């Protein structure tokens with residue numbers, strides 16, 4: 001398998017290049033199980049958004065969960081929010097929006113329990129994701145915050161992939177290209 005070397009938050013990793021379609025491959029960034037990277041990325045992500053600029057952190061499950069937890073732990077936040085991919089029996093009267101993603105076929109939904117949604121009303125919410133690519137998940141998080149009556153305070157990600165690198169409304173730690181089947185960078 002081809003890999004792509006990347007420097008993130010002072011660390012170096014080799015991202016495995018994985019097929020999405022025959023002519024689209026991604027450098028898979030998976031923080032799960034990498035405690036050193038999770039701690040370092042959380043530290044650097046917190047530097048992208050001043051603590052006084054937001055009330056709460058929000059991400060969407062699943063890959064960013066350890067990251068948001070570590071960001072909360074390092075910044076002393078007692079509560080953070082996770083948009084879920086499905087409603088759960090223990091989520092009262094959930095709200096939801098539609099979501100599309102480069103790595104998941106079809107549409108997904110993002111859910112928040114009414115209790116969480118109520119807490120977000122009138123609050124400034126910093127959106128966080130591990131990778132921003134098409135922007136589908138980020139857009140869904142924005143809609144969820146709006147539905148809950150919250151205000152998007154900013155958008156941060158570890159990596160901005162493909163065209164997302166050109167976005168001026170997000171802050172990120174490193175750019176990540178898209179790849180061809182032979183492991184070469186797309187568009188070069």
Ligand SMILES: Nc1ncnc2[nH]cnc12
Pocket residue numbers: 026027028029030102103131132133161176
């Ligand atoms: N390169 C990538 N690695 C992990 N998750 C992703 N989601 C979108 N692009 C991704």
